[in-house]
Amino acid sequence: MPLPPPSVAREPLHTRTITVQSFAREDGLWDLEASLLDVKSYDFPIRNGQTHKAGDPVHLMHLRVTIDSSFAIVDAVAVYDAAPYQDNCSSISDAYRKLVGLNLLKQFRQGVKERFGRSAGCTHMSELALVLPTAAVQTMAGRRRSSGESEIYRTDKQPFHLDGCHALRLSGPVVEEFYPVWYRPKVTDGVE
Numbered sequence: 001m002p003l004p005p006p007s008v009a010r011e012p013l014h015t016r017t018i019t020v021q022s023f024a025r026e027d028g029l030w031d032l033e034a035s036l037l038d039v040k041s042y043d044f045p046i047r048n049g050q051t052h053k054a055g056d057p058v059h060l061m062h063l064r065v066t067i068d069s070s071f072a073i074v075d076a077v078a079v080y081d082a083a084p085y086q087d088n089c090s091s092i093s094d095a096y097r098k099l100v101g102l103n104l105l106k107q108f109r110q111g112v113k114e115r116f117g118r119s120a121g122c123t124h125m126s127e128l129a130l131v132l133p134t135a136a137v138q139t140m141a142g143r144r145r146s147s148g149e150s151e152i153y154r155t156d157k158q159p160f161h162l163d164g165c166h167a168l169r170l171s172g173p174v175v176e177e178f179y180p181v182w183y184r185p186k187v188t189d190g191v192e
Contacts, residue, residue, distance in 0.1 A: 015037075018034065020132070022138075022139035028072065030066070030140075034132060036059055036126050039058060040055075062078070062079050065099055071106075072103045078093040109130055156184050162175060
């Protein structure tokens with residue numbers, strides 16, 4: 001369902017597109033490749049009297065991480081195709097190798113902030129990194145289903161995604177229907 005139409009006329013200014021693709025590798029690892037593209041809907045002046053044309057990338061950057069089955073990052077590479085300050089922006093790309101050793105499911109966002117906060121990183125590349133955990137979960141969900149490792153039927157360990165969002169709250173109807181062993185009715189005033 002699309003958003004409702006706006007109630008007033010408006011002019012487009014900026015479009016950000018983030019894409020993530022995941023790949024199963026022959027060596028048993030997985031690659032997640034994320035890209036961020038920013039374009040403006042208008043021309044604007046840049047240094048040396050030049051003009052940045054509407055629709056040309058302001059930012060175009062890519063980040064690939066390789067993960068193992070525990071969601072640990074074993075390799076990382078960052079590249080820039082377009083950045084407003086060219087080499088001054090892209091010179092930070094090698095620093096993103098410091099993603100290696102982080103786990104996408106264990107304090108990942110905090111680790112990105114600690115390693116790449118403020119001038120230690122690139123705002124846009126770090127933002128791109130932050131979309132990786134949920135993309136990795138979607139990637140591995142398909143792997144688990146196809147290999148018979150579905151967490152729906154496990155009773156020894158609560159699936160990590162339960163109680164991680166509104167729809168998957170332990171007291172909600174989705175958990176009651178699809179994960180009944182983990183369902184916990186909401187307690188109100190001591191009454192279930």
